[in-house]
Amino acid sequence: MKKFEEKTIKSERIYNGKIVQLQVDEVKLPDGKTSKREIIKHPGAVAVIALTPERKIVFVEQYRKPLEKSIIEIPAGKLDPGENPLAAALRELEEETGYTANSLSFVTSFYSSPGFADELLHIYITDDLRKVENPKSGDEDEFVEIIELTLDEAKQYVEEERIHDAKTAYAVLYLHALEGR
Amino acid sequence: MKKFEEKTIKSERIYNGKIVQLQVDEVKLPDGKTSKREIIKHPGAVAVIALTPERKIVFVEQYRKPLEKSIIEIPAGKLDPGENPLAAALRELEEETGYTANSLSFVTSFYSSPGFADELLHIYITDDLRKVENPKSGDEDEFVEIIELTLDEAKQYVEEERIHDAKTAYAVLYLHALEGR
Numbered sequence: 001m002k003k004f005e006e007k008t009i010k011s012e013r014i015y016n017g018k019i020v021q022l023q024v025d026e027v028k029l030p031d032g033k034t035s036k037r038e039i040i041k042h043p044g045a046v047a048v049i050a051l052t053p054e055r056k057i058v059f060v061e062q063y064r065k066p067l068e069k070s071i072i073e074i075p076a077g078k079l080d081p082g083e084n085p086l087a088a089a090l091r092e093l094e095e096e097t098g099y100t101a102n103s104l105s106f107v108t109s110f111y112s113s114p115g116f117a118d119e120l121l122h123i124y125i126t127d128d129l130r131k132v133e134n135p136k137s138g139d140e141d142e143f144v145e146i147i148e149l150t151l152d153e154a155k156q157y158v159e160e161e162r163i164h165d166a167k168t169a170y171a172v173l174y175l176h177a178l179e180g181r
Numbered sequence: 182m183k184k185f186e187e188k189t190i191k192s193e194r195i196y197n198g199k200i201v202q203l204q205v206d207e208v209k210l211p212d213g214k215t216s217k218r219e220i221i222k223h224p225g226a227v228a229v230i231a232l233t234p235e236r237k238i239v240f241v242e243q244y245r246k247p248l249e250k251s252i253i254e255i256p257a258g259k260l261d262p263g264e265n266p267l268a269a270a271l272r273e274l275e276e277e278t279g280y281t282a283n284s285l286s287f288v289t290s291f292y293s294s295p296g297f298a299d300e301l302l303h304i305y306i307t308d309d310l311r312k313v314e315n316p317k318s319g320d321e322d323e324f325v326e327i328i329e330l331t332l333d334e335a336k337q338y339v340e341e342e343r344i345h346d347a348k349t350a351y352a353v354l355y356l357h358a359l360e361g362r
Contacts, residue, residue: 001343003251004244004324014196015203017219019297022196022203027246035322037246038198040221042297063185065208065218066299067292070184078296108339111248111346112294115259116200116223118247119294121347141216143185158289162182166302166347169291170354177358 004030006037019043019078020117042119046089047076047167049107049174050099051127056148057175058129059168060096063143072147072157073168076121077138085109085122093126095138097146101126107174112166121167125174151175185211187218200224200259201298223300227270228257228348230288230355231280232308237329238356239310240349241277244324253328253338254349257302258319266290266303274307276319278327282307288355293347302348306355332356 006027015022021041029035050058063070077092079085086104094100107123138144149157154172157163163172187208196203202222210216231239244251258273260266267285275281288304319325330338335353338344344353 001242001251002244003242003326005251006244006246017205018217019219020203020221022201024198025246029322030324033322036199038200039247040201040297041247042294045296061182061184063183063187064292064295065187065206066220066222066297067295070182070186071292071295073295076296108350109342109345110350111245111252113223113298113300114245114248114252114254114346115226115257116221116247117294117298141210141214143211145184161290164290165292165295166351169289170347170351173351173354173358177354177361 006030009034038116040117040119042078042117043081044079044085044120044122045076046079046085046092046122046124047074047171048089048093048104049074049123049125049171050093050097050101050129051125052129052148056150057154057171058097058099059147059149059154059163060144061147062145071165072163073165074171076167086124089122089124091136092138094132094135096144098132098135099129100132102128102130123167123170151179187211190215219297221298221300223259223298224262225260225266225301225303226257227260227266227273227303227305228255228352229270229274229285230255230304230306230352231274231278231282231310232306233310233329237331238335238352239278239280240328240330240335240344241325242328243326252346253344254346255352257348267305270303270305272317273319275313275316277325279313279316280310281313283309283311304348304351332360
């Protein structure tokens with residue numbers, strides 16, 4: 001859909017980082033006026049709702065520098081260039097948790113923050129986990145701790161804001177809705 | 182929580198925009214090595230799940246330049262400096278939809294994308310809407326169209342990816358879970 005399309009008059013690349021790029025576009029608005037749009041380019045990401053045979057949910061706790069605190073999230077990571085999201089989900093699951101899955105089902109995808117970023121997140125679910133003997137390790141600068149919680153414990157962590165990000169809030173609500181059936 | 186804390190060695194401000202700031206921090210990791218963190222600073226945002234007397238959900242369609250397409254979202258907007266989130270939710274509801282609410286209840290809050298951004302989003306809900314005669318208008322460079330949908334229609338739009346962002350996906354799932362009770 002192109003309703004209210006904003007045509008690009010000029011695009012300036014401000015920063016090329018390891019994770020994000022920042023560009024500022026000058027756009028022509030539907031009423032003919034012009035404005036500026038600050039745009040974060042991101043390669044996209046994947047996340048996995050992983051359930052153990054005991055129906056515990058697998059989370060990772062990690063320090064998030066933008067927040068200056070650690071929070072508890074479902075396993076996730078960004079796509080490598082050209083990487084298939086399902087393959088990325090399987091890779092991140094193993095790197096972050098030491099689990100692999102015999103099957104992974106697509107749940108949904110959404111843009112994290114479409115007002116200023118193009119990051120698209122793909123969420124998968126599995127209850128078919130298997131411990132890997134010598135799991136691949138993840139990024140050298142990533143330190144995570146695995147935490148397995150029941151759904152009730154996870155809901156408590158949402159209340160306490162130890163779980164406090166979009167994908168994990170969605171995951172907990174998704175499992176809550178599933179259970180309600 | 183400060184587990185795996187990353188201490189700042191150096192912080193460089195790359196860009197100061199109207200919506201976002203970009204800074205790059207050099208950090209000391211838990212193992213003593215150093216790394217860089219690209220951080221988007223954002224003022225935070227609010228969103229409203231607004232239900233009409235006919236139990237339709239109020240959405241807005243708008244062009245999202247980072248995605249180069251228009252999508253359908255629940256009414257939302259960023260916080261003004263120092264603004265109370267509840268007041269911001271009421272303001273954005275009126276500016277974007279022409280509705281005000283006699284009461285607004287807090288649903289949850291979450292970080293949109295904690296890997297690279299500090300944006301915290303606060304979600305509210307109301308089924309106590311009232312049309313405003315001369316509603317305040319929003320930002321000059323914002324063009325939105327109001328769309329009222331039943332929950333089933335909204336779920337269909339999620340399938341079709343016309344609803345495709347985190348807060349709105351959360352809102353649709355939240356109403357689905359509520360209805361299941």
